[in-house]
Amino acid sequence: MTGNDILQTVLYFGALAVLAGPLGLYMARVYEGAPCGLDGVLGPLERLFYRVCGIRQDEEMDWKQYATAVLIFSAAGVFLLYFLQRVQGALPLNPQKFGAVTPGLSFNTALSFVTNTNWQNYSGETAMSYLTQMAGLAVQNFLSAAAGMAALVALIRGFKRHSANTIGNFWVDMARGTLYILMPLALVYSLLLVSQGVVQSFGKYRTVDLVEAGNYEIPRLDAGGNAVKDANGDPVMEKAKVTRQVIPLGPAASQIAIKQLGTNGGGFFNVNSAHPFENPTAFSNFLECLAILLIPAALCITFGKMVGDRRQGLALLAAMFLILVPLTFLCAWAEQGGNPHLASMGVDQAASALQPGGNMEGKEARFGIADSTIWAAATTAASNGSVNSMHDSYMPLGGMVPMLLIQFGEVIFGGVGSGLYGMLIFAIITVFVAGLMVGRTPEYLGKKIEIFEMKMAALVVLIVNALIKLGTAIAVSTKAGTAGIANPGPHGFSEVLYAFSSFAGNNGSAFAGLNGNTVFYNTIGGILMFFGRFWVIIPVLAIAGSLAKKKQVPAGLGTLPTHTPLFVVFLMGVIVIVGALAFMPGLALGPIAEQLMYH
Amino acid sequence: MPRMIRNSVMSLLFMTALTGIVYPLVITGIAQVAFPGRANGSIVEENGKPVGSALIGQQFGGPGYFWGRPSATTPYPYNSASSSGSNLGPNNPDLIRAVQSRIDALRAADPGNRRPIPVDLVTSSASGLDPDISPAAAIYQAGRVARARGLDVAKVRDLIAENTRERFLGIFGEPAVNVLRLNLALDNLK
Numbered sequence: 152m153t154g155n156d157i158l159q160t161v162l163y164f165g166a167l168a169v170l171a172g173p174l175g176l177y178m179a180r181v182y183e184g185a186p187c188g189l190d191g192v193l194g195p196l197e198r199l200f201y202r203v204c205g206i207r208q209d210e211e212m213d214w215k216q217y218a219t220a221v222l223i224f225s226a227a228g229v230f231l232l233y234f235l236q237r238v239q240g241a242l243p244l245n246p247q248k249f250g251a252v253t254p255g256l257s258f259n260t261a262l263s264f265v266t267n268t269n270w271q272n273y274s275g276e277t278a279m280s281y282l283t284q285m286a287g288l289a290v291q292n293f294l295s296a297a298a299g300m301a302a303l304v305a306l307i308r309g310f311k312r313h314s315a316n317t318i319g320n321f322w323v324d325m326a327r328g329t330l331y332i333l334m335p336l337a338l339v340y341s342l343l344l345v346s347q348g349v350v351q352s353f354g355k356y357r358t359v360d361l362v363e364a365g366n367y368e369i370p371r372l373d374a375g376g377n378a379v380k381d382a383n384g385d386p387v388m389e390k391a392k393v394t395r396q397v398i399p400l401g402p403a404a405s406q407i408a409i410k411q412l413g414t415n416g417g418g419f420f421n422v423n424s425a426h427p428f429e430n431p432t433a434f435s436n437f438l439e440c441l442a443i444l445l446i447p448a449a450l451c452i453t454f455g456k457m458v459g460d461r462r463q464g465l466a467l468l469a470a471m472f473l474i475l476v477p478l479t480f481l482c483a484w485a486e487q488g489g490n491p492h493l494a495s496m497g498v499d500q501a502a503s504a505l506q507p508g509g510n511m512e513g514k515e516a517r518f519g520i521a522d523s524t525i526w527a528a529a530t531t532a533a534s535n536g537s538v539n540s541m542h543d544s545y546m547p548l549g550g551m552v553p554m555l556l557i558q559f560g561e562v563i564f565g566g567v568g569s570g571l572y573g574m575l576i577f578a579i580i581t582v583f584v585a586g587l588m589v590g591r592t593p594e595y596l597g598k599k600i601e602i603f604e605m606k607m608a609a610l611v612v613l614i615v616n617a618l619i620k621l622g623t624a625i626a627v628s629t630k631a632g633t634a635g636i637a638n639p640g641p642h643g644f645s646e647v648l649y650a651f652s653s654f655a656g657n658n659g660s661a662f663a664g665l666n667g668n669t670v671f672y673n674t675i676g677g678i679l680m681f682f683g684r685f686w687v688i689i690p691v692l693a694i695a696g697s698l699a700k701k702k703q704v705p706a707g708l709g710t711l712p713t714h715t716p717l718f719v720v721f722l723m724g725v726i727v728i729v730g731a732l733a734f735m736p737g738l739a740l741g742p743i744a745e746q747l748m749y750h
Numbered sequence: 751m752p753r754m755i756r757n758s759v760m761s762l763l764f765m766t767a768l769t770g771i772v773y774p775l776v777i778t779g780i781a782q783v784a785f786p787g788r789a790n791g792s793i794v795e796e797n798g799k800p801v802g803s804a805l806i807g808q809q810f811g812g813p814g815y816f817w818g819r820p821s822a823t824t825p826y827p828y829n830s831a832s833s834s835g836s837n838l839g840p841n842n843p844d845l846i847r848a849v850q851s852r853i854d855a856l857r858a859a860d861p862g863n864r865r866p867i868p869v870d871l872v873t874s875s876a877s878g879l880d881p882d883i884s885p886a887a888a889i890y891q892a893g894r895v896a897r898a899r900g901l902d903v904a905k906v907r908d909l910i911a912e913n914t915r916e917r918f919l920g921i922f923g924e925p926a927v928n929v930l931r932l933n934l935a936l937d938n939l940k
Contacts, residue, residue, distance in 0.1 A: 155917075155921070158921060159921060159922060162921065196768075200761075200764055203760060203764055204756075204757055204760035204761045204764055205753070205756060205757060205760060206757055206761075216754075219751075219754060220754060220757070220758070223754055223755060223758045224758045224761060224762065226758075227758045227759055227762045228762060231762060231766070274832065274833075274834075276831065276832065276833065277831065277832055285770055285771070285774040286766055286770035286771060287770070289769065289770060289774065290765060290766045290769050290770040293765065293769040294762070294765055294769075322757055322761060325761070326761070326765075329765060329769065334768075334769065334773065337773070338773070338776075338777070341777045341781075342777065342780060342781065342784070345777075345781040345784075345785050345788055345789050346784075346785055346788065347788070348788045348792050348804075348805050349788075350788075350789060350790065350791055351777055351778050351781040351782075351789040352778065352781075352782070352789050352790050352791070353778060354790065356831070357790075357791060357793065357800070359793070359800040359801060359802050359803070360799070360800075360801060361801075361802065361808050361809075362801055362802065362808060362810070362815075362930065362933060362934065362937070363808070363809070363810050363811070363812055363815060363933075365809045365811060365826065365827070367825070367826040367827075369825035369826055370825055391825075391826065393809075393826055396802060396806070396808060396828070396830050397830055397831040398791045398793070398802075398803050398806060398830060399830065399831060400790065400791055402774045402777070402778055404777060404781065404789075405773060405774040405777040405778070406774070409769075420833050421832065421833045421834060422833040422834060422835060422876055422877040422878070422879075425833075425835070425875075425876035425877040426833050426877045426879065427803075427805040427806055427807075427877060427879055427880070427881055428791070428805060428806070431792075431805050432918065432923070433917065433918035433922040433923020433924075434918050434922065434923075436922070436923065437918070437922050489869065490840050492840070492841070492845075492846050493846075493849060493869065493872075493873075496846075496849060496850060496853060497853065497866055497867065498849070498853070498866060498867050498868075498869050498872055499865075499866035499867060499868050499869060499886070500869045503886065504925075505868075505884060505885040505886035505889065505925070506868045506869070506870060506884035506885065506886035506887065506924075507870070507884065507924045508869060509869070510840065510869075510873075511869045511870045511873040512836065512838065512840070512845065512873040512874060513835045513836065513837065513838075513873075513874070513875075513876045514873075514875070514876055515875050515876050515877060515880050515882070516819060516870050516875065516880055516882040516883055516884055516887075516924065516926050517880075517882050517923050517924060517926045518923060518924065519923070519924035522922070522923055522924075523876075538876075539876065540876045541835035541836070541837055541876045543835075543837040543838075543839060544835065544836065544837060544838055544839065544840065544845075545840070546840050547840065547841075637837055637838075638837075638838065638839035638842050639842065639843075640839075640841065642839035642840075642841060642842065645839075662837070663835070663837050664837030664838070664839070745839070745840075745841060748841055749841075
């Protein structure tokens, strides 16, 4: 690891810590309905929304109504997005004349974006029209994020209220999150990104003449675009002279801003934020990487403010930092060490003032090791899933870090809203474990944690766990599943384990060698993303409803304080033990076995 | 329940219009006025003719040009209509073979140069469209390019220095050399 790497990591997390405070307090005002500074501009828009949609702003919902609203709203989103992809060929803003997306891929993509996962089995620049990208995919980038934050706020109200039947109004929470938080941030971000070279245009792709023409052997294609095979089943090759290059365009910056801010992660282009048009400079990279964790970190502050004890939020944030920062360094260390195979071939992998060195396969020269590994850790800690380097080509231990961060349950920052409600579930489990030790009914934030809450909390943890393992087991034991594997040996197993962790954890990043655009992966992936999202949201809202009904218990002598370093360590222990115990066997078969192959 | 469905559908349509139509149109409008070059792909022109994008790499294979990062796009390298990494794992024999063939090609083009090869010159980039190489990778090729063009090596190294972009604020990212710009600068020497 280099000095610059350490400096960049420290500055990155430092900037995050500094910005989380003011943004968190701002968001608390937004969700409490207090004046927040933008009311003059956005107030009329908000009221127009309520009037047009027939929403009664001051109507309160109980947890079942709230959950129903989330589900129906999401279902409507799935239908619209599916439909849009299927008919994009007949709609405007399609200068490349892309046809309909196949039904399987449309199903997978619709669920992927509505569940805030943004797993991509498609390649943006060769499959999606501008209209599908902006009015379909980008809209769900906003709305799935807003829905996640709304569910979190409902849970916070569960802690805050007492002897109450209701936990807020989903429409109001969703609208205020979108209008007052996501839109203004995305607006500023988009323009900063364009200033760095991210494209934002409705024009057709441009064709330019290359400086030096190239001659290649490429597979011959038939009229349907499929490779022609000879008698042995090998593709027939033909000579091709390439003299031109197609420069893809599109309304990318507006979409990339929200895909980073809303922990969505679905790229405008196939290679996501590794694409020079999606992330052109070190500055754009810093901004995009900061956006990954910005709202999830700030929501901890929002939480503290809303429950009336800022230290509670800081304790959760501290636990997140303390788990993520060491893992970020582990990833950088593994990647900076380079690939031993290449070292013996006369390749220079040492970092110097003139080169980043390290394992540069699947990484961009402008990002080197530090920017790539900070991103990899951040994007999997948060359930963002965008990438600026190819995780599939990471060293075994380097690639294990992002996988493990997903398997911790997407609670180390996690998705906007979903990460913190997941973390609160772990906090509930922690006070329960502590309560067992001293034989006392556990409490959290003045609410007794009883059988119902524990059942729901256990469900949340177990469902995601089970989905990942069952999915992986089915995939590696069926032909349809193993057919998609790209790399041989334990690395191939890692590809599958990573994919199912990503589906169920709603992350969306991949060991991208895995060919996921098959009936098998499209279908099972879509189903897992659905359950990974909604089978978590429903129990969380159930807990919210149950907590809201309870009386506030004043803290007594026997109450475990939940803002102390002791609690932070205890919480980290529970997260790491649950995550590590659950996934160590899987990791042993994948990255750990692969690492041992070097010795 | 019917009211809930109506609320859902109307909210979705309202938000689609706002975040899916109005928002990208506003951004596009501002971007096209404030940053027309960058919003439209940072196109590089030579004598009024577009020759590429400053942000998208091109394949160079002649000894008189600097070579960029290996590209894993299909069916040919630097196919900017279809960005892609290799996704080869670190232990994959295909990766080792690919790296070896790139080493062989570099050595064959510059037989006298026995220095270790900078890693970014033999490993494929994440996007397959990486416009940059490290300064080390450029300096490694300076002798070959100078010989092929009959130039003084010092002159070529000066050009590399002129086309090297330092870290942002001296801290973020990596120093990098834009291959297209460097090669165009070489062509313009004549």
